[in-house]
Amino acid sequence: KAGVTQTPRYLIKTRGQQVTLSCSPISGHRSVSWYQQTPGQGLQFLFEYFSETQRNKGNFPGRFSGRQFSNSRSEMNVSTLELGDSALYLCASSGGGSGSTDTQYFGPGTRLTVL
Amino acid sequence: GQSLEQPSEVTAVEGAIVQINCTYQTSGFYGLSWYQQHDGGAPTFLSYNALDGLEETGRFSSFLSRSDSYGYLLLQELQMKDSASYFCAVKARMDSSYKLIFGSGTRLLVRP
Numbered sequence: 001k002a003g004v005t006q007t008p009r010y011l012i013k014t015r016g017q018q019v020t021l022s023c024s025p026i027s028g029h030r031s032v033s034w035y036q037q038t039p040g041q042g043l044q045f046l047f048e049y050f051s052e053t054q055r056n057k058g059n060f061p062g063r064f065s066g067r068q069f070s071n072s073r074s075e076m077n078v079s080t081l082e083l084g085d086s087a088l089y090l091c092a093s094s095g096g097g098s099g100s101t102d103t104q105y106f107g108p109g110t111r112l113t114v115l
Numbered sequence: 116g117q118s119l120e121q122p123s124e125v126t127a128v129e130g131a132i133v134q135i136n137c138t139y140q141t142s143g144f145y146g147l148s149w150y151q152q153h154d155g156g157a158p159t160f161l162s163y164n165a166l167d168g169l170e171e172t173g174r175f176s177s178f179l180s181r182s183d184s185y186g187y188l189l190l191q192e193l194q195m196k197d198s199a200s201y202f203c204a205v206k207a208r209m210d211s212s213y214k215l216i217f218g219s220g221t222r223l224l225v226r227p
Contacts, residue, residue: 109157
């Protein structure tokens with residue numbers, strides 16, 4: 001079974017731009033969660049999608065948004081990029097039976113650098 | 116609010132045993148998970164404790180005490196490849212859904 005894939009793996013943007021990241025979950029998984037990882041901050045939960053609906057949301061500003069498609073693939077969008085948005089963005093999928101807290105299978109992440 | 120505390124760094128010798136502690140403050144606690152992340156890699160699931168006690172999986176064991184809001188990950192017979200960051204994560208029920216809240220991670224360095 002193929003694992004979670006994320007594209008692109010690396011991205012460089014400038015302040016004020018917007019970016020879209022993509023995540024393809026493990027086949028059969030219906031829950032996709034997004035996390036932001038910065039040095040010393042651990043993994044900060046952004047949001048979770050299940051069956052095309054946002055089921056859970058972290059404490060991030062409205063510049064961060066996402067969506068999920070009928071094939072469970074998910075995209076995350078960040079508008080009006082700020083320097084502090086530079087981070088590793090991780091996507092994780094799970095069966096979704098009890099939300100994002102089933103065992104999470106993480107993708108390799110997208111390393112976003114904002115200049 | 117929700118908070119998790121774990122040491123930022125631990126160093127141990129190859130072949131030894133190391134314990135990584137995690138204390139938490141959260142409402143709606145359901146269980147405690149542990150994840151391992153090597154530099155440049157993705158976090159991978161290690162264990163989950165919903166009930167008090169010790170769960171063993173090979174060289175790794177995880178313990179939970181709900182009354183003390185405390186858990187730990189025990190790594191035995193340390194190998195160089197165990198050098199990685201280890202995250203505890205609390206599963207908590209908030210509002211009408213569950214959330215997974217991660218600690219900031221413990222960097223384990225295994226020395227020869």
